[in-house]
Amino acid sequence: MSGQVSGTLEVRDAVVRRGEFEVRLDLRIGPGEVVALTGPNGAGKSSLLGAVAGLVPLVSGEVALGGAVLDGEAAFVPPERRGVGLVPQQHLLFGHLTALENVAYGLRARGVHRREARAEAGEWLDRLGLADRAQLRADRLSGGQSQRVAIARALASRPRAVLLDEPFAALDIRVRDDVRRLVRDALVELGVPALLVTHDPAEVDQLATREVRLA
Numbered sequence: 001m002s003g004q005v006s007g008t009l010e011v012r013d014a015v016v017r018r019g020e021f022e023v024r025l026d027l028r029i030g031p032g033e034v035v036a037l038t039g040p041n042g043a044g045k046s047s048l049l050g051a052v053a054g055l056v057p058l059v060s061g062e063v064a065l066g067g068a069v070l071d072g073e074a075a076f077v078p079p080e081r082r083g084v085g086l087v088p089q090q091h092l093l094f095g096h097l098t099a100l101e102n103v104a105y106g107l108r109a110r111g112v113h114r115r116e117a118r119a120e121a122g123e124w125l126d127r128l129g130l131a132d133r134a135q136l137r138a139d140r141l142s143g144g145q146s147q148r149v150a151i152a153r154a155l156a157s158r159p160r161a162v163l164l165d166e167p168f169a170a171l172d173i174r175v176r177d178d179v180r181r182l183v184r185d186a187l188v189e190l191g192v193p194a195l196l197v198t199h200d201p202a203e204v205d206q207l208a209t210r211e212v213r214l215a
């Protein structure tokens with residue numbers, strides 16, 4: 001894995017609007033910290049994750065990583081240049097690309113040579129128990145397989161921060177524990193700030209260093 005230089009993820013009094021509704025978050029996550037973001041359906045957890053990723057606009061406040069502002073009054077860094085690995089709730093894979101190409105994509109975007117990117121992507125798929133699915137088009141994968149590919153894609157991209165939106169929800173009970181353990185180990189190895197949206201107290205216990213609950 002990476003040896004990527006990381007820094008603190010700062011969400012400074014950030015406000016996002018979804019329809020009639022506004023949600024606010026003020027949070028600092030240090031390198032190696034995993035914050036579980038919990039709260040009822042519709043509280044705005046995914047929207048806040050989207051704001052950190054650059055997919056949902058901020059009404060006010062600021063998002064910064066390693067001291068550099070990603071979103072605020074004077075700056076907006078587009079999602080692909082943030083160095084943030086996101087596992088979205090809808091897995092959003094490129095359906096026409098293979099599982100391997102989906103995982104390699106983030107590495108290629110960072111300038112990693114094609115062969116090295118494919119080798120690294122293959123290792124990640126292997127770790128996630130998907131070696132035999134590597135050459136399958138993403139639109140032929142099951143929901144749980146897609147979720148594992150999305151996890152591999154986010155972790156493989158040498159991220160400076162990791163955002164996980166209910167990343168184990170589609171996994172069947174037989175693989176869920178293994179994948180959780182793997183993600184926990186990968187986050188320790190990466191040593192970057194991580195924000196995990198979950199409804200599962202077992203996940204909070206197993207993965208998080210701290211819990212922040214939205215009302």
Ligand SMILES: Nc1ncnc2c1ncn2[C@@H]1O[C@H](COP(=O)(O)OP(=O)(O)OP(=O)(O)O)[C@@H](O)[C@H]1O
Pocket residue numbers: 018019021039040041042043044045046047048
């Ligand atoms: N693209 C959108 N445009 C307008 N409103 C939206 C949009 N996406 C979500 N919302 C609304 O914003 C609110 C927050 O949704 P969000 O998905 O962030 O909540 P959540 O806490 O992640 O919920 P869950 O636990 O059900 O995943 C909801 O009321 C939702 O209907």
